[in-house]
Amino acid sequence: MxxxxxxxxxxxxxxxxxxxxxxxxxxxxxxxAYRLRRFNVPVLAPGSRPLRILHLSDLHLMPDQRDKIEWVRGLAALEPDLVVTTGDNFSHPDSVPLVLRAYEPLLELPGVFVFGSNDYYTPSRFNPTRYLWRKKGPRPLVSPRLPTERLRAGFAEAGWLDLNNAKGELKADGRRLAFAGVDDPHMHADRYEEVAGPADTSAEVTIGVTHAPYRRVLDAMVGDGYRLLLAGHTHGGQLCVPGYGALVTNCDLDTGRAKGLSRWGPSWLHVSAGLGTSPYARVRFACYPEASLLTLRSAL
The missing domain is CATH 1.20.5 (Single alpha-helices involved in coiled-coils or other helix-helix interfaces)
Structure with a gap:
């Protein structure tokens, strides 16, 4: 030869x-290999004591994922002041009771939520590498519906605040927090005009919540004075290059912000890489599944 x-x-x-x-x-x-990431966010008024937020996203829970359920339940030991979930909680019609079991000890705490497309529709089969070449933005949703209202009712019965195209406030650690949220921008369900208007600056902190971090939503929230923005959807890129990072975000957010904490104008943006994947693409590379504990502290 x-x-x-x-x-x-x-x-x-x-x-x-x-x-x-x-x-x-x-x-x-x-x-x-679930991980907990920790961030300090200097967003509170000078002299304020810290406030801890547990940010969860993109569980995409399936009936066979008992290890994920137990891991999420264990996060209650962190004793956060507030829980925020930014959607895509489940991917199978039988998973609502399992999602509520996973969140059960956290439902005893103050919480807020928005939904993603996989809280409404079952995922469809696809090749995950197509995100490397497909046009950015939403794709048509033709999949069967999920029992969304059962999950919404479970969260609401626990007292969690529904921020799908809604504003609201609640108390955490005895402090008043103000929120605005939208339904999933990735499927054009966001109606920011329904929540538009100046944020309540008399609150301890103002927080904008969305599943998919599309720039139109982030810019609108910052323009209204929300100083902490929370999102998921990106899976952190899911299939990343070691030493480089994400190749895609599946929205119009730049890949440098596919996960973690960054500045967005005068505000802070945290994007969770999430804890799951589509059931048809159960792989992650150089992008561990994660939850985040954000400790809000006094700004300098």
């Missing part, structure tokens, strides 16, 4: 083995 041909075959074989190893790692380990 010619030496160059032999070298080429070895190269192809090596690449194939390495690729198979990456897929096995992404599907068998990383997708279940």
């Amino acid at each position: 010619h030496p160059l041909l032999k070298y080429s075959l070895r190269t192809v074989a090596g690449a194939t083995v390495a690729g198979a190893a990456c897929v096995a790692y992404a599907a068998a380990y990383e997708v279940r």
